[in-house]
Structure formats: C-alpha cells, structure tokens
Amino acid sequence: MLSIRRILVPVDFSGPSKVALDYAARMATSFGATLQVLHVWDSPNYFAAGVGELTVSVPEGRTTLAQFVRTRAGKELEQLLSDIQRRSTVKVTGRLEMGDPCDGILKTAANGHHDMIVMGTHGRTGLSHLFLGSVAERVVRRAPCPVVTIRSGDVTRASGAADDAQPTEGAS
Numbered sequence: 001m002l003s004i005r006r007i008l009v010p011v012d013f014s015g016p017s018k019v020a021l022d023y024a025a026r027m028a029t030s031f032g033a034t035l036q037v038l039h040v041w042d043s044p045n046y047f048a049a050g051v052g053e054l055t056v057s058v059p060e061g062r063t064t065l066a067q068f069v070r071t072r073a074g075k076e077l078e079q080l081l082s083d084i085q086r087r088s089t090v091k092v093t094g095r096l097e098m099g100d101p102c103d104g105i106l107k108t109a110a111n112g113h114h115d116m117i118v119m120g121t122h123g124r125t126g127l128s129h130l131f132l133g134s135v136a137e138r139v140v141r142r143a144p145c146p147v148v149t150i151r152s153g154d155v156t157r158a159s160g161a162a163d164d165a166q167p168t169e170g171a172s
Contacts (some may be wrong), residue, residue: 003144004031008114010038010105010139013076016120020150021080024118027148028090035092035113037080039073040104070096102138110144117147 011017021037028035063071077094084092096165097104109117112148140147 002115004033006112006114006116007031007033007035007140007168008038008105008109008112008117009035010040010101010119010135011080011118012039012101012120013073013080014122015119016150018080018120020118021084022119023148023150025084025088025090025092027116027118029088033090033115034112034168035084035090036108037077037084037092037094038097038105038108039077039095040097040099040101041069041073042098042100066098070098101135105135106137106142106144114145116148117143118146119147119149120148121151162170 007024007028009017009021011021021035022033023151027033054135072130077096080159081092084090097106097108105117105119108114117139119139121134127155136147140149
C-alpha cells in the first residue's frame with residue numbers, strides 16, 4: 001500500500017495551481033499528510049547576467065529586482081497558505097526558490113523526500129504548448145515520485161472550481 005505523508009504542491013499563483021492546491025489539501029486531509037507549497041520563479045530570459053542586481057523603485061524606496069519579485073511572491077504565497085490553513089486542518093509550509101521551475105520542483109521533491117507531487121496544468125495544446133512548453137509535462141517525465149496533475153478549464157475562483165477539476169495521474 002502506498003504511504004502518502006508528504007505532498008509537494010508547486011504553484012504559479014494561477015487559477016489551475018490554486019485548484020491543484022485545494023485538491024492537494026483534500027488529499028492531505030484524507031491521508032493525514034503534510035503539504036509543502038512551492039513557488040519557483042525564473043528570471044526573464046531577455047535580461048543579461050546580473051538580473052538580480054537591477055534596481056526598481058517601490059513606495060518603500062529602491063530595491064533589487066530579485067528582492068522585489070521575491071517579496072511579492074512571498075506575499076502571494078503567505079496569502080495562499082493562510083487561505084488553506086483557514087479552510088483545513090492540514091499542516092502546510094511554504095517555500096520560495098529562484099531558477100528553472102521544472103528543475104526547482106524536481107530538486108525540492110527529491111531533497112524533501114516527498115511521496116507525491118500535485119500540480120495544476122494550464123492544458124495548453126498546439127502552438128502555445130510547442131512554444132511555451134509544459135512544466136507539468138516535464139515534471140511528470142522526470143519526477144522521483146508519483147505526480148497528479150489537475151487540469152482545469154477557465155478558472156476564475158479556485159475554491160469554487162476545485163470540485164470541477166479533473167485529476168489525471170502521471171507516472172514518473
């Protein structure tokens with residue numbers, strides 16, 4: 001019997017990732033598992049080396065672009081964690097990483113000894129899939145543990161749409 005104790009939930013703050021987080025929280029409750037919510041951000045490709053040293057002006061003063069993005073992502077992650085903790089009894093932690101999202105997810109899953117990854121997918125097809133690729137697809141192909149992908153259509157509010165999400169299991 002498969003023992004699920006640690007579930008990794010990568011998020012990009014989109015509707016599909018919020019739906020996946022809701023789904024993972026229900027799974028964690030059923031299995032008595034903990035959740036680790038991960039956001040990995042990648043610096044834009046059009047910047048040269050040293051992107052993290054660029055400065056931006058914010059109401060509080062000037063800060064580096066890397067710190068600005070990290071702070072903003074941290075606030076969004078805190079909000080997601082707060083929402084989940086308010087709606088469930090599952091133990092949840094958050095983590096921010098900078099780098100390639102696929103590599104960050106795989107590294108965190110392996111190093112954190114996660115039993116499962118639950119992640120949303122945008123369900124892109126055709127040219128948008130060809131040019132944008134699919135982080136979920138690359139994770140499914142290389143993950144050290146089972147991956148459940150949650151594909152949802154046009155999601156406007158994750159909490160109401162979670163019941164309509166269609167999970168698909170990917171094998172690693």
